Every structure is written in C-alpha cells, then in structure tokens.
Amino acid sequence: MIVNMSEKATEKEIAHIIERIREAGYTPHVTRGVERAIVAAVGNGRRHEIEALQVAPGVDNVVAIAQPFKLVSRQVKPERSVVNVGVGAGSVAIGGPGVVVIAGPCSVESREQLISTAHAVKRAGATMLRGGAYKPRTSPYDFQGLGLEALKILREAREQSGLPVVTEVMSTEDVDIICEHVDMLQVGARNMQNFALLRRLATVSKPVLLKRGPSATVKEWLLAAEYLLSGGNSQVVLCERGIKTFETEMRNTFDLAAVALARDLSHLPVIADPSHGTGKQSLIAAVSRAAVAVGADGLIIEVHPCPERALSDGAQSLDFAGFEKVMKAIAEPLRGAAVPAGAEADVA
C-alpha cells in the first residue's frame, strides 16, 4: 500500500501517517519527491487501516499495490485446477483438456420437457445438463420455478441420460435439498455478492459454478470465489455471462477478454454463457466459437424443445436443431489468413 501525500502536506502530517502505518502493523518507507512525498506501507499489516488513511489530513489518496485475493490466485497455485462434476462413469472434468458443454432449459417446466432435452443435448454432444428449479426473476409476476418437483425431475434426467446436473441455488435454506438432488450448485449473477449464500456453499461437498455479477469487476468476481475457497470449498468453476453496458441491441455485453484475464489471474476453470452473454439466439454459434478460442474451459447454453413456448428466456434459447448447429460450429477450423493479390498471382 502506498500513501500519496498532497503537495501541501506538512511534516507533522507526514509524521502522523508514518506513525499510523506502524500502528497498523506495517513498516513505513518515505520517498520524497520534488513536489510531494509518498509513504509506502511494507509488510503484512491490517490493510483497511491503511485504506482509511485516505481521509487523514495531508493525504491525496491511497494506492493498493498487491491484488487482494489469495487462494484463487495463480501466484499461490500456478498449475490449473480441475473440477470434477458427478461420480463414476459420466462424471466430467472441468478445466481438463476438453471443452465441457452444459446444455438444457432455463427452467425445468415439466418432466417431458426436461427428459427430451436431456436426450437431445446428449445426442448432440453435451456432457452436462442444466435446468432451473428455483428461478431468480426480475418481476414477482413471472414464473418462479417448480422447486422441489423440478429437483426430482432433474435427478431422473440424470439417471436416464447419465449427464451430471447443475442447478441454481438462491437461498441458504435450499442448499441441503439441492445438494441431495444434483451434482453442482450454481450461484447466479445477481447473487454473486450474496455473501451469506457464499459462506454456506463454502461448507458443502459439491462443486459450485459461480457466475460473474452483471456489474462485477473481474477482481470482485475472484474475491467472491475467495469466499468459497477460504471457507473450505475449492471445487469452484467461474462463469462469465455478460455485463451490463449502454448497448441495447444485446441483453448484455459478453466480456470474452475477461475469460482470458480470469484464467491469467486465477487457477480456477472458467466457462462462458453465450445465452445470457448476448440474449440473442442468432449470435450464439459465433460467440460460442469465440469463447472456445479465447480459452474457456466450457460453455453453458440454454436449449428448449420449443423456445417460443418457454416460460423464461425464450429469446435466447436454442431448439434442438439450433443446438446441434452450435456444436458443429465449435468444431469447425478457424478462418485462415488473407493472401495479398500479388501472392495469389505468384501461385498461378
């Protein structure tokens, strides 16, 4: 931490900062410039006491030097983590050599809807199934999910298809019952900083899929994951799902560079959600390819037997044929480099 004194700071004010840095458990180092002094806090003390010094007299601002997260950092663990979902045959390794594709409906609406989807996405190459039982809906008048009934259907779909299942958890009170029925628990974007929920999930033995909040910085997202790891659960997969910006043609701005950055900063696997990332059926294939190219360890894609009859997220859901096309698209080679006109002539 560096305390940047103002140009008008007095010697007394500088002395006060030096004393406060010592009190906070750091060693102070002063550097005097032409116009101002800076005081570095060296060592491992109480960080918040230095942060609060930005309101001390004579201080312009306080600058943090080190990243605030630890256990999720590649500086602590340089090798990449692999998170296993499910048990036995059919279990899936996220963060391994292959791209994991999780597919299924936004909400579980009926037994038939989910089971048919499970078989269809498996046939097309998906290795995991998604489906919402408890739905976070912006309006209280929208469909809120089938709850326990959906959990039972998800369990049956897993048994029939062999695909491990992930579903969203919205409340600490539902954690136990969800753990009984599915293989992985998802923290939705709007709950990324629901710290009570994170602390509870840190104590379960199932892996957690942690979505990035719609206005969370990459740093805040990693700190949310730090809640899980520091609480005892290191089976964490990060998921980029788009952030909110001024653009209105798409539901969100899909931040694919954040996938690369999160993989640079952290050893945790990172997957991407092109359905929420764009909110537009017609863009899913292109951005899914991009997500794979940027290094994502997996994709999570919304698929519904009949999107125009979906109870939620119809506009961004693919039907079975659409999902098959996406699976083919992510297997196609990248477009090659252009050749100048002259080079073409050379060939002839």
Place this chain on the structure above:
Amino acid sequence: MIVNMSEKATEKEIAHIIERIREAGYTPHVTRGVERAIVAAVGNGRRHEIEALQVAPGVDNVVAIAQPFKLVSRQVKPERSVVNVGVGAGSVAIGGPGVVVIAGPCSVESREQLISTAHAVKRAGATMLRGGAYKPRTSPYDFQGLGLEALKILREAREQSGLPVVTEVMSTEDVDIICEHVDMLQVGARNMQNFALLRRLATVSKPVLLKRGPSATVKEWLLAAEYLLSGGNSQVVLCERGIKTFETEMRNTFDLAAVALARDLSHLPVIADPSHGTGKQSLIAAVSRAAVAVGADGLIIEVHPCPERALSDGAQSLDFAGFEKVMKAIAEPLRGAAVPAGAEADVA
C-alpha cells in the same frame, strides 16, 4: 405488447402469431404497413408467452408497452406513501413534509463508538440512526461485522438517543433476530435482487429500506420493491446509492435524476445515500444539498468518530464536525440567478 413482424414475414407466419396471441389470452390486432405488419396483443394475458414470440419465425422483435410493475406504481396509487419508522415519541415519518436524515457509522465497531455517534448526530439534527451489524464485504478477509453483539448495541443506542434504528439484513436466517432489535431493515445494493430475501421480508411487520443495485435500472429497482408489496409489506422506502460506470475518480455515479424519476413512477418514498453515491468525503455536502433539491425524502449518511480509524468505508465517512457542516449546508438557500452587466448598471 406489440409483435413486430420482419419485412419478409409470410402470411403463414403472421397467422401463427395471431393464433399464439389468442392462446396466450390476448386479443390480436394486426396493422399492416408498407413494408411490414405489426400485431398488437390487447388485454390481460400471459405476458411471457408473448415475449417468447421474439424467436418465432418471421418476427423481428417484441415491444412491451405497459410498465411491468403494478402495486408500486403511481398509476395504481397516485397519492404519495408515508412510511413510519419506530413507535411513539421519536418515531419518524419518511415521505412526509420534512427531509429525514439517517446518520451513523458504516459498521458498529464498539459500544462507545456507536453511542457517542448517536448522541452527536442527534445533536446535529439527524432523526434516525444507522449502523451495520452484518457487513457485506467484497473480500472475505475484511471485517464482517459484530453480528448479534452489534444488534444489542444498536438497541441500547436507540434507547439512549431516542433515534429509530436501521440496519442491513443479509440473510433470511437473520431476519427474526434483526426484527427484534431494530426499527427498519435495510436490503443492501448487492442484495437488491436476492429474491429469497425479498420474499422473506415481504412477511415482516417492520419497514424495509431497499437500496438500488449498482447496475439496476430504475425499472428493476421498482420490480424488486414490487416483490415486497405483492408479498404483503407495503412499508417500503427506496434508496438511490450510486451506480457503477466508467468514472474512476468517484466510487459510484450518484444518479440523482433517478430519485426524481422513481418519485414520478412510484408513490413510495425515495431517499439518497451521498456517502456511497460518491465515496468521497469532500463531496458529501454538495451532493446532499442536490439530493434534497431534487426531491429526496431523506438522506442516509455515514458518520464515524474518527474516519481514518474506521473498520470500513473510512474514505466516505464524515467526522462529527463534518456532519454538522452537511446539516448546515442542506439548510442554506439556493444560489440566486445571475444578473446581466446592463441590469446591474440599471440598479446603480
């Protein structure tokens, strides 16, 4: 709802939309233009079924006409609501003729810290006390609040000072114990769309202070309030606390126009939080004045006996003298209009 057909839509596709609108419980009305047709869904049907039609063949997009919230709307209840906090002498009416000022530390750190602050802010003119017992912190390594001990200190501070008390609730599991100790429960910005928490708070008999999420639109904020009203709790006060933008000199962008807009759209009282709205001690007085001028029903301001020693939010907390200055600032008259050079000459 209006379904906007694409220029290439076939008659068969239009007929399909007409049929689906009927199935969804609406009456379809077709308007044919030179280049395209639009089909309006008239009446009160199942909204999501129309929304999902944006992926039906031949459809360009679907446009909602009416606002999605109901009970919070001024169209349903044109007269302004007043929310009473506390009981008997000392109780405060938010949304009444006067501006309510809620002040206190970000976190309750000790009995002495809170009691001294309660007396100081009361002396300066505050009518309610704030103080965090359960703290939502971005990092798991930051101070997480004193919990139940803090609740007891808050209760004592209320008894000594007579000021009604508000504190944040982060989890459904803490709702009962918090209701026992304080007068008003705050939903923090990061929990604005924690729907499990909202549903639980809809059933309590205490008023709720609902902060706007850092990336929530005004519409989403009002829909979060709709969860409370539709669940049975109409004692809701909205609080603007800044949104996240690209600006880096301030912690958030304080959206004061949203205070005016929320008061236009809803009958609920709206207060403003200049401390989080700017994150900068030096700006609190100016933006507090602006919040009052724009029509806010109250202010919530962080005050600490010694901000540079605060365990959280020190950079945006005022000391007692600073808070007194803010209270004076909001009482000062507005600057008058400029007079042209010629007019001044006239006077002389």
Place this chain on the structure above:
Amino acid sequence: MIVNMSEKATEKEIAHIIERIREAGYTPHVTRGVERAIVAAVGNGRRHEIEALQVAPGVDNVVAIAQPFKLVSRQVKPERSVVNVGVGAGSVAIGGPGVVVIAGPCSVESREQLISTAHAVKRAGATMLRGGAYKPRTSPYDFQGLGLEALKILREAREQSGLPVVTEVMSTEDVDIICEHVDMLQVGARNMQNFALLRRLATVSKPVLLKRGPSATVKEWLLAAEYLLSGGNSQVVLCERGIKTFETEMRNTFDLAAVALARDLSHLPVIADPSHGTGKQSLIAAVSRAAVAVGADGLIIEVHPCPERALSDGAQSLDFAGFEKVMKAIAEPLRGAAVPAGAEADVA
C-alpha cells in the same frame, strides 16, 4: 510515478527499471517490501517513458501519483475563474455570484421560432440564448441545421433581445464564420476529444463552452480543457450533460456529483445541461434545482415554442410555460428537515 515490480522480479530487472527511470529524466527511489519492490520516479521527466515500463520484464504495473492536468487545476490557480460572455450591457459573467441560465431551441429552425423564443426566455429570466446552426446528428437523414442562415438569425436575436448567444461549432472550417456571429462557441459532447478542433479554438478570442463527452471521465474532460488553456484560450466553461450508462428510462445519466468534483479539481466555471442530462421534459425542473444546489455556475436548457413540432430534441424541450416553471423552481427554498413525532408533541 511508481513502478510496482512483480513478486518474482529479479535484481537484474529492478536494475533495468532504475536505469530506465534515470534515462527518462527522473530520480529513482527503491522501496523493498517483504514480497516485492516498488521503484518511485521522482522529479519532472518524460512521463510516457515511465508509463511504457509496465511492459518491461518483472513489472506488474505502473501507477501515476499526480493528476495529469496543470493549467486547469486549482493547485495551480486556487481562486475561481470568471468567464465573461458578450460585451457591454447585457454581457454575462459565468462563474460569478449568480447562476447563469442559457436557454433556447436545440436547432434554429426559422427567424420567427428563434426571435419569439429569445423574447420568451428573457422574460422568464434567462441571461443567455442558445441555438444550433450546425447540428451533430446521429443519422445522416436527420435535420442538419440551417448553417450560415441560422448564424444570421442568432445575431439578430441577440440584437433584439440583448442576450449573448452561444452556438455549437463542429468543424475547424466553420470557426471563423461562427466567431463573427456569436459570443461563445460550444464544443459538443461528441467532439470533446476532437483535438484538431480544440487546438483551433485555443487560438480564438471568444469563450468556449466545453461539454463533457458521453463516456469521458472527469479527468479526460479536464484534459480536453487543458488543450484550450495550454493553447492560449483560458476563457473556458465546462458543461456536464449526462453520461451513457445501462439505464434506459432516461437518455443519459446526469452526473451531478461530477459538477462538484470538477469544481473541486479545477478553477474553471462548470454549468449543467438538464435537457440532455435526462432527455425527459418531466424531470427538468427537479434536476435543474439539484444542479444549482450542487454548485453549478449555470444551466443550459432547451426551450422551443412547440416541442412536439421541433426538428430535433423535442422530447426534452420545454415550451415557454414549462421554462417559466423551471425558473420558478430554481428559486424556491429547499425542503426543511423532518421533525420526529416526539418533537412535534413538545411544541404542542
């Protein structure tokens, strides 16, 4: 400037940074912590050479300590600047004791439209007239302004009403002709970083109204003003007009805290544009009051004889009666503080 070395930086890499800091004209100061070293560049050297060191081996990042602007800064000139617009009787001082109100149509559409507006806004208390001759329009098919004809009408309106006139300049080629006809030149939000235009305007003898870009930080805005001052024109007034965010109910997010911040950081006068700031007729009165309360030195408001027939910006323009209401609103006293129930009882 501080060069923050990574935890794994070698002694050779630190030595390289020290040498490069010397080459760039600064004195290097090294502080060694437990985990890493930081190297401060002290003095006045070539800033960009230090910035570029963030890609040197062993470097984590480079942090700037001092603000990059100089002439616009209050550290250079603590007393507030006053900018005089117009000459003789009727000239207006922006940044003086009174709030300057600039009013008029988005575009000059006809002689009658502008002259009637000039008289109406003067009657209501405006001290300056605005009107667009060259219009920056998002679509090439929208009305692009009357050009020279509009300039002549603006000149006549000034002669008839006595109100100094401001109009937008979009191109270096129009600077001379505009200077001949009006009293102040406006740089529109989309041209805030049109550096060729700024450099040209630095050489004129008329004052400049510099709007903040829709995604400009306060620092970038002040640096745009620095182009004008460093080029020789210190008659600069800043104008906040809303920034682009995710909110869709309003055209922009009106950043009133930025008005206070800009006045803290700079000695230049700062005015606010509630018309573009919100894009909503119904909010203008409330946010105009807020702008005055936050410390704005003036307002610029769009007024049109018949907004629903305006060729541009009709939705945010006021008619004459609406403008009169705004002028009254900014003169009304602020709402007083709430009194607790007990206190009311005491009085009785």
Place this chain on the structure above:
Amino acid sequence: MIVNMSEKATEKEIAHIIERIREAGYTPHVTRGVERAIVAAVGNGRRHEIEALQVAPGVDNVVAIAQPFKLVSRQVKPERSVVNVGVGAGSVAIGGPGVVVIAGPCSVESREQLISTAHAVKRAGATMLRGGAYKPRTSPYDFQGLGLEALKILREAREQSGLPVVTEVMSTEDVDIICEHVDMLQVGARNMQNFALLRRLATVSKPVLLKRGPSATVKEWLLAAEYLLSGGNSQVVLCERGIKTFETEMRNTFDLAAVALARDLSHLPVIADPSHGTGKQSLIAAVSRAAVAVGADGLIIEVHPCPERALSDGAQSLDFAGFEKVMKAIAEPLRGAAVPAGAEADVA
C-alpha cells in the same frame, strides 16, 4: 413508428395524434386495448415529427419499429461487401475469404522504427501496415505525432515492404495530404461522430476504416457508416476496439459479440482491434483468436520494436517475437470437446 397513448389519454388527445401523424406524411392506424390505445404511423413520412410526439398531451412514449440505417443494412444488400485496399500486387481484399492482419506501431516515431517493423510484421504474415502520423492524445502534453514527416515514412515503408498502409485522419484539413500518401484512412474511436470529418471522407476515393466509439451503440456505429455511404463512399470497413465500462483491469471491454452482430446487421466488413480492446499485451493472443472465431474479417494489432520505449501505447504493443506468437495462435485449431469419464472407459 408506434405512438403509445397513456391510460388517461382523452379522445381529443388521440384525435390530435392521428392528425399529426397524417401531417407528418404517414397513415395512422389505431388499436384500442383494454387500458390504452396505440396509434401506428404507417408508411414513409418524416420520422422526427413522430418522435417529437412523445411530448404531446396524452402520450406515454413513441417506439421505433424499423432500424434507422439503410445503405449499410443487409436488408438493402444481403451479400457481403469486399473492400480492396491498395492497388496491383500486394493489394488486399478485406471481407474476402481470408483474415486480413494489419500490424504496426501506434505512432510512427522514426524511419528506422517503421521500416524495421514493416519488414518484421510482413515476415510474420501481416498483409497491411498501420502507423500513426497525427495522434489523438488525451493530454496536450503527450506526443502528438510527426505529421507530414510520418506520412512520408509510411509511403517509403509501403514501397519497401509492399504492404498497403492505413493511418488515422483527425481533421478535414489533413484529408488531401493523407490521401496522397496512404492507401486507407482511419477514423479514430473518438472521432466516430465527428460528422464534419465523416462528410468530408464520404467524398474521397480511398477506403475508410471506421472505429467504433468508446460509448457508441452498434446502431450509432452503423449510422456513422451511413454518413459515408450516403455521401458517396461505400469502401468502408468497420472496426470494433472496445467500449468503456466499469471494469478497470483492462483499458476497455472488447465487445466481440458486436462483431458478430454488426456482420448480421450490415454487409460491410468488420475487423477487430485486440490492442485497444484490452490494452494488455498478455491478452492479445487469446482475444485475437476469439476475434477470428467470432467471424472478424481482420485484425489490427500494435507492434513496436521495443514496446517499453514506445512514445504511445507501449503497454498494449507487442514486440516482433510477441507478434509472431499471435500469428501462430490464430492458426492453431480450436480445443475439442470434453469426453465424459465413462466414454473414455468405453474406448479402452
């Protein structure tokens, strides 16, 4: 266009809207719902007159149905456009089957710097050269480019290397001299809505590279291109270069979905700029691959012989070895799909 009447609109107000729609050259169609009426404006009239009706009495809002751009739209021209840059051997087709890679320094700093870079990037596979002569710099104290001297060096580099050259134009006054020296003119992000410049470039015979503004929606970007096409220049290439968001770890948020969307909406070629898109050397390879995968017709990448000595944009520039690695990265196949544990067992 649809005029959405408020629930309280009177018959007289509806009649007024019907009349105004006729005056504006459209045919009105009224649909009456249970709670409100909507009036559609059918045909081709004066759009702005309908937009302005949102302030007419009894109107809630006005909704546009059709996209506002025409010549750039794929509805007008479904087949993709190809833009040829340069003449004869060495000319490059952007929008053809191959990915065009444009590489070179942010600024031309010296003859030696540019010529050595031209040879290096050509060797690594680039097909065009970039280099700034006139630099848009946030601060007036930063390096502003070598101007005409740089243009001459660019011309020499093209002659020596055979690579067509693109450089940025900042002012209408420089258009002619730049056209004489280079093959393609770039409109920088901050000038995307410099309409005077766009109108001037609509009249030149050289192709234009139009960068997306840092806060421009895709629609505004396409409308900026519409200025060029409607003015007579259809040789336009779009370039996504990142937008401004709240994220601070990267310079911008690289909006790769916008590349796919722009290619869906428009027939113009779209390239991507990973250097500005992220501002981080370490992320260029990953996001370049993603840009190719999402469908970009080309890449523009900053390369410098020694980034840590660059006069501008050092932090995001690659050295020659780094650029070679990126060229290899975009040729590597995509990662394949994951195989469940059971499937692996099956193989054995």
